[in-house]
Amino acid sequence: MTTRIGVVTFPGTLDDSDAARAVRLTGSEPVALWHGNDTLDGVDAVILPGGFSYGDYLRCGAIARFSPVMGELIKAANDGMPVLGICNGFQVLAEAHLLPGALMRNASRTFICRDQKLRVESRDSVWSNAFEVGQEITIVLKSGEGNYIADAETLQRLEDNDQVVFRYIGNPNGSANDIAGITNQRGNVVGLMPHPEHNVDPDASPTTDGVPFFTSLVSYLQQVS
């Protein structure tokens, strides 16, 4: 059966259509989820896409985190549903405490938009099992608040538990330990600042290094079904 992946739209979300397109191009079915609805429509997994939810007021993701859809999403994620937060989606997951730490203004205080090299650090998550550890990939980074921070104890726990999934090669924004993406302890919730959904189509992007994110999910769901 085709994997159904929900893509949430908040007011100010920008990358929901690219996320839905990436889901379709990689063989799954995208399901549009509206932030104001308190249902996940029976989907197998959810993507929180990038953008500027609620105009980035207060802090990026701080208002979106209280949207009705988030109540259901938090419950489902705690029950093991796969969730991928991309950029603003990562910020929402951090604000919702589904992932530890926070995203601050880039050290340069400027918005960064570029192709970014990353190293895959862990295959031990629902969204990264199709990569090899140590593999170098290039996907788009475009954010003003991508500077990952956590207290020393949390950083140590992330390192000890293999929860750092992607690290920047050439730290662009001041992130602690060069962290670009992390997972929760169970491995079902992943957040990262760069954008895999923009790197799936060889006609539209210089790499297709975003594809394994989506195929990782499909093979995980096949294994557990």
Ligand SMILES: NC(=O)CC[C@H](N)C(=O)O
């Ligand atoms: N591309 C995005 O999702 C941007 C996220 C957020 N608005 C920031 O600038 O950091």
